[in-house]
Amino acid sequence: MTVLLSTLIKDASTQTLGALGGILKKGADHAAHLKLPEDVFLNFRLFPDMFPLSRQVQIATDSLSRGAARLAGTDLPAFPDVETSFAQLIERTQKANAYVQAASADAINARCNTTINIPVGGGQELPMTCAAYLQGWVFPNLYFHTAAAYNILRHNGVTLGKRDYLRPPGQ
Numbered sequence: 001m002t003v004l005l006s007t008l009i010k011d012a013s014t015q016t017l018g019a020l021g022g023i024l025k026k027g028a029d030h031a032a033h034l035k036l037p038e039d040v041f042l043n044f045r046l047f048p049d050m051f052p053l054s055r056q057v058q059i060a061t062d063s064l065s066r067g068a069a070r071l072a073g074t075d076l077p078a079f080p081d082v083e084t085s086f087a088q089l090i091e092r093t094q095k096a097n098a099y100v101q102a103a104s105a106d107a108i109n110a111r112c113n114t115t116i117n118i119p120v121g122g123g124q125e126l127p128m129t130c131a132a133y134l135q136g137w138v139f140p141n142l143y144f145h146t147a148a149a150y151n152i153l154r155h156n157g158v159t160l161g162k163r164d165y166l167r168p169p170g171q
Helices: 005-034 038-042 053-072 086-102 105-110 130-155 162-166
Strands: 115-121 124-129
Touching (some): 005 053, 005 105, 115 130, 130 162
């Protein structure tokens, strides 16, 4: 059985960004219940050298949307990092998922063994096939930053469980 790259990225986007949206909704509800400004949570970091919640969400969504663009061989989307509320972050997860779902499955699948160059900072690039890029770069970044967002909210008292991380609300 062959699993197509387009199926992998589109399914991961639906599942993980859907779950991230649900986690953020619970964060918003928790902040409202405690009558705390949302930025208390949005700017919280687990460690001083880690990004805050808002940036974790931005990176998770960028990982998937830019990943889909690179896999399809199209220009990278531009999602400005301007979110200052839970509602805006939830909307960003939805926009990123819509972008991934709209990416051409045929273009993604046709480029499975195509080598692309991934910028890694300092003017350096790392060449890898599209399949290796998805498995070894896009997915690890997506899951790392989604888990960091989950952990920030859980650390701050939001009632979250494993199911919240694994499935979108209602599934």
